[in-house]
Amino acid sequence: MTIPTRPRPRPVPQTGPAVWTAADLTAADWMIPVGAEEAAELDAVLTATEAAAPAPPLSRLAPILSAVTARLDTGHGFCLLRGLPFDRHGAEAAEAVLVALGAQLGKRLSGEGAPVARLIGPPPEGPASGPPRFHSEACDAIALLCLANAPDAPPHVLVSAGAVHNEVMRRDRALLAVLYEPAPLIEDGAETERAVFTMTGGAFAARYTRPAVEAAASTPRPGAAPPPPEQRAAFDLLDAVCAEPTLALKIEPRPGDLLLFNPQLVWKRRTLAEVPPDAPPAPQEFLRLRLTMAHSRRTVAEPA
Structure with a gap:
């Protein structure tokens, strides 16, 4: 049986009052x-x-x-x-x-x-x-x-998470797409998966949880794939954008x-x-x- 692949996200710029500097x-x-x-x-x-x-x-x-x-x-x-x-x-x-x-x-x-x-x-x-x-x-x-x-x-x-999203998009669209991909993480001792940015039913939401992702990467599960190499680059870019004084x-x-x-x-x-x-x-x-x-x-x- 062929398992259908999940379409890759197509990020678009965020707009509205929640996008501010x-x-x-x-x-x-x-x-x-x-x-x-x-x-x-x-x-x-x-x-x-x-x-x-x-x-x-x-x-x-x-x-x-x-x-x-x-x-x-x-x-x-x-x-x-x-x-x-x-x-x-x-x-x-x-x-x-x-x-x-x-x-x-x-x-x-x-x-x-x-x-x-x-x-x-x-x-x-x-x-x-x-x-x-x-x-x-x-x-x-x-x-x-x-x-x-x-x-x-x-x-x-x-x-503003929306402003951070847009700045990451301006700098590197490929790495922004990585931040839309669910990543394994550990929160409150429980394992789960979540993307940084999500867009469902027209609702934009963002949760920045790099420590939780790093906790999961440091204790990999048997048979689990290692984090993709571009994930670290995407989080590094996100950190750099969040540190921008103008935002x-x-x-x-x-x-x-x-x-x-x-x-x-x-x-x-x-x-x-x-x-x-x-x-x-x-x-x-x-x-x-x-x-x-x-x-x-x-x-x-x-x-x-």
Whole structure:
């Protein structure tokens, strides 16, 4: 029996609001200021939660949260909320407010451990060592709440996955095609396959997982074919493009700011490391909440 060959992908340039460079955007494009009345609504939710009473509706915040959902899915892929009362009640209360707000946007990502993780920075290896590494979690949105951020702390660096895709295409179409091919990888101890770039049903999605691919290559399965030689060249090119200063947008959150991004469209360079909840305070400290959402590029682009 002849096994049909899978047609090779034919990448096309990505377009739309999610394809941007740092020069394309101003703070007004990604910052959402929250007024005192909207902040008071979330304060009321926290008060009700502490009293084990029914939470009041977020009638004034609802349009803002709808705008956040749209920005993450069909807009620039990220935004920053400024003015919510996260910094008024302490870290424990801030976590409760973050969970309450996340429940209005989607569902908390299920899995082991606490739903909200504590992150500090920079990580032990330092943000500038080796090629850039980016968030690649299997979720639809990541919410990072700033609790502390020293003036000399490294900024948060975001890149548009669509802009990276287009620049790789401009430099080498053949290597871009390699990045559309599923590659074996190991994540959370499990073996699977996934391409960096996918396009299914008109939905573009991207997950950069070079460490997971390298983990699979270093522990090959019996009978498995070795990685193609062009794979390393493709990942090297991807690293070089991600490091381009013209593509990177640098954001310096203030305490109380909430940065949200869709990791299928926007990659954030890792400058934080997860620590236990009882770890000592740090000059740079964040809470992270991962969400799944009703409309998910992840499930569209990664069919079971």
